[in-house]
Amino acid sequence: MEIVTASVTDQGGRSRNEDSFGDWSSERLYYCVVADGAGGHGGGDAASRIVVDSVLADLRYLTVAELPPTGERLANSLEHANQNIVEEQLHRGGQNKDMRSTAVVLAIDRECRTAAWAHCGDTRLYFFRQGEINARTRDHSMVQEMVDAQLLAAEDMRNHPRRNVLYAALGTNTQLDIAHVDGTVEVRNGDAFLICTDGLWEYADDAFVTATLLSAGTPAAWLDVLAATVRANAKANHDNFTALVAWVVDDPESTVLKLTPGCAPA
Template identity: 75%
Template sequence: MQVVTASVTDRGGRPRNEDSFGDRTSERLYYCVVADGAGGHGGGDTASRLVVDSVLADLRYLTLAELPPTGERLVSALTHANENIVEEQSRGDGNEKDMRSTAVVLAIDRECATAAWAHCGDTRLYCFRHGEIGARTRDHSMVQQMVDAQLLTEQQMRDHPRRNVLYAALGTREPLPIAGVHGTFALRDGDAFLICTDGLWEYADDARIIEALADAATPGAWLDALAQQVYASASTNHDNFTALAVWVTDDPEVTRLAVGPGPGPA
């Protein structure tokens, strides 16, 4: 089973990019993490980078031990990242005392043809299969609760004035509802994952993401189309956005693309 990836990140109209992302691979395992920091004045980018560094360090053990990744193990990695942010808050300056970060981590076991993921906040993971959404994380947000209660539609949540109100983010001392898939998720040839911060999904609804996927020959082309959607729809002061595309295929002739900066200004 081959894993083909691409990435895009953009600071948008903000002074700094508070998103972070990273990935690691071995002969058997591939895993990646996307984090969206909050706190301003440097705190957000510090928090998101702590998440990425902490998760990748924790999951390095899976790679060395060749352990099959499960949702429970990934929840544990995000829990540890939360502890690291809280510790950094206690010794940081005023910019970092209130820093938080959302996050999604995805792991793929090529040998077992399985995936697992976990998340906290409103950074999302989508899995597309045969042109439809096969799985999607549920945001830890006020507007997601309103959608679940049928008070809002999925489309209305994207521009609701309270859409940025979260009830869970890493960097919290109280118990967190970090969510993960139970066990593992069986992969099929052609599955496509999109992991993205709210700066992207707020401007690219499900139908447009699926349409862009159908038209794309590569993960990079898919992300380029989604980035263009953000540029066309967002204001000049739009938020940072970051996305990773991960395609799964049984074709042995497919090679893994290097993860690197996507379109748009740095």
């Protein structure tokens, strides 16, 4: 089983890019993290970088007894990252005491053919199977709560004036809401994962993300289309955006994933 990846990050219309991402791979394991910082004055980019570095450092040294990585274990790694941000807040002081970060971490075990993920905030993970969304993380946000309560249509959450109000983010001493998949999920040839910050999904709804996956020949081509859509439709001062894609392929010689809606991957 091979994992084909691609990534993109863009400063957008902001003075600095407060998003961070990273991945790590061994013969058996693949980890990736995407984080979206907030706090200004360098705090946001510092917070998101702490998340990525902390999570990857933590997961690299899992024992055999901890494999395959589970959603619960990944949530624990985000808890550790939260503690590290809090410590850095105390060290920096001043305006950086409020720096925060959202995050998603994904782990794939090639040997066990499993995946797991955990997240906090409104950075999202999409899991595609046979060209359709099989799972998607639920935002820790006011507008997500409104959608769940049927007070707001899902298609309206991207433009709601309170869209940026979050109920959870890393960098807090209070009780923290970190969501995770229970245990692990099986991965199959043709499965695809997209992790992205809100700066991207604000301009690409679920239908568009799915349609562009089906027409893309490679992960890089898919991200090119998504990034171009953001740049074409975003306001002048639009947010940073970052995305990372991981496709599962059984043929190590192939980097192209062919999908037909409702059919098993070729």
